[in-house]
Amino acid sequence: MALEDELKRAIVAMPQKEKDKLLLRLVAKDDMLVKRLEFELIEQGDTVQERRDDIKRRILKVAKMTHDSPGWMMMDMRTFSGDISQHIKITKDKYGEIELTIYLLLTFFEYQSEMLRVHNSKSDSCAEYIAKKADGLMKKLAKFDTDYYVDFERDVQQLLDYIHSHCPRSYARTLDIPKQWP
Template sequence: MNSIFNKAIIALSLSSVRKQEIMTFEKEFKEAISHLPSKEKDKLILRLLKKDRILAERLYFELVDHKTVDERRFDKQKHIKERIAFFSEYRLSPGDLMMYMREISGEITEHVKITKDKHGEVSLNLLLLLETLQKNNSQITQHTLAKARKLCIYIIGRAFKILVLRQKLHEDLWLEFDYDLEQLGELITENPSLMKIAIQNGFDVNWLLNNDIPENIEEIHKDIRSQGFLTFRIHLSTPKFNS
């Protein structure tokens, strides 16, 4: 128990210290924290937790919450579906749609930071793309590529991230995502703008459709990013899909 609080105090206290100072004084600081009186340590951590909501929620989850990681993931799935169903009732512009997707993505990131749910990091991000495209794909196709471009790049970027994260999980878990990944591939192929952006940014939709994700997908992703692709500025120019 004390080790958890010690780590929390250190993380909070050093958050505003420069990296070089952390590396120089980390060991000494840890020792000082470990020797603080329990009462003083309790007061300090409660004061510091007020400044870091995510860490406070993580400690609450680890020490108090009776819900399991799976239960929290289920709650988040339900919330995501409800949120997407709500904003999909409106004829949103691509920009507004991307704004809502980013908000939900931020909530997923918080869930992962609090619960360390690596499985959920894949499944929830995949759910975000599937639910959004299932309910908004036809609406997106009504806009010109120029207007939908940023949204499409965002979606393809998230799809890339999902494949990278999935590859980091244990192989026994990969099969759980095959059907949903195939569905995502089909939704992308139904949207000409998404297909164009995928090709221009080095994303092979067949990876999804054929459940044939390269073992070096992370290296592929890093290489593409290092060349400036998957951003709103640079894309591949191909004879068939000139911008």
Template sequence: MPTLEKDLRQAILALPATRKDKLLLQLLNAQPVLQDQLRFELLEGPEELELRRETLAAQVQTATQGFYYNANELLICLRALCPPLSYHAKITNDVYGEISLLLLLLQEVLVHQKEMLQTLTGGTEALGLFLAKRAEEMLQKLRKLHEDLHVEFSDVVNEMLPRLHASAAGYAARKLGVPVQWE
């Protein structure tokens, strides 16, 4: 994002408060993401963060525990879950929550859809690649967290990774360099 020129910045700061407010509201009308970020920061705050996480976790559990006729149907459902998880992180800056939700998604699929992921076939290959990429994404985000928080995730991650490698996603996970054991 380009920065304002120094003289323009000073001119804007010198504007009367009512004019600045009007300009701010005009700019916000065209920025729905910024509106949501401000709504969270100004109206909801950290108190609502846990509620948002719980709502998304319930959506993940409902989707991953459902019945699917084939791997493509499950993959479509899982792909629809990822944008709300990313949007949550973008709005709230909740990297911890995004990691825990991605981890929950992976765990739930590997437990509740185990039969669908037993063998690598043409139908399960795309699903396996999707799961391996989400695991890689989750591990990258986890590495960026403070080391003290790694302890909170290590048991669950080390329980999930061997399951991932033992499933139809194992081939894609090995190709992407997803480890079997984390730290």
């Protein structure tokens, strides 16, 4: 809802102490804003790598676990995708978004390769999810500064090899995901 000009002027004219109280009450109602302000104002933006490393540690721990089915594994991957999205909203870390997404997919392939090898009714949803995630990743990489390609080249190629040799391969063909990168 947009503020009327008259209300804007009245708010600006309020005593500073009252504006501060209002601001603090409003900020407290938005969890994402609170996290972003903590990152920017308290951590001064210096904890990006620590935040990435924390997400990687959690991904690795879960990827090493025994999963009952590809469906349960996909749910874990979706949870981590949400964590990555939240990381991006808080830090604006575009490089980290690509790095963490590659890490997520690659780590699950490395530790759950057997479960992802064959495409069947149990692995179909997971296969589609992985292919769509990889397709989105490839589109983001295409828009990313090519100077960083060398940082991702080996891992992206390994990921593409997994995608084209495991259960997501039919979806990868449909989405026209390349077999080689760049």
